[in-house]
Amino acid sequence: MGFQRRQLQFGIAGLVSLCILAGCQSKAPEEAEPEPEVTVDVAPVLGTSSSEKIASHAVIYPIQQSPVSPKISAPIRKLYV
Numbered sequence: 442m443g444f445q446r447r448q449l450q451f452g453i454a455g456l457v458s459l460c461i462l463a464g465c466q467s468k469a470p471e472e473a474e475p476e477p478e479v480t481v482d483v484a485p486v487l488g489t490s491s492s493e494k495i496a497s498h499a500v501i502y503p504i505q506q507s508p509v510s511p512k513i514s515a516p517i518r519k520l521y522v
Contacts (some may be wrong), residue, residue, distance in 0.1 A: 509520065 509522070
């Protein structure tokens with residue numbers, strides 16, 4: 442009975458390893474479709490200075506907030522933010 446069980450275990454292990462090896466085979470590269478040619482318009486870059494000033498009223502909100510509190514109970518002398 443132990444011999445048959447061991448044979449079954451080796452058979453299952455062999456089938457599993459065979460399936461793994463069959464899945465790792467390299468496939469033949471498929472022929473890719475030729476990419477269509479695209480025309481692109483190009484313009485030269487001109488360097489100029491910009492002297493525009495914009496003034497506006499705004500309200501700033503933080504992206505994330507974190508509560509600042511000491512890990513021990515003692516007076517805070519300086520708080521670096």
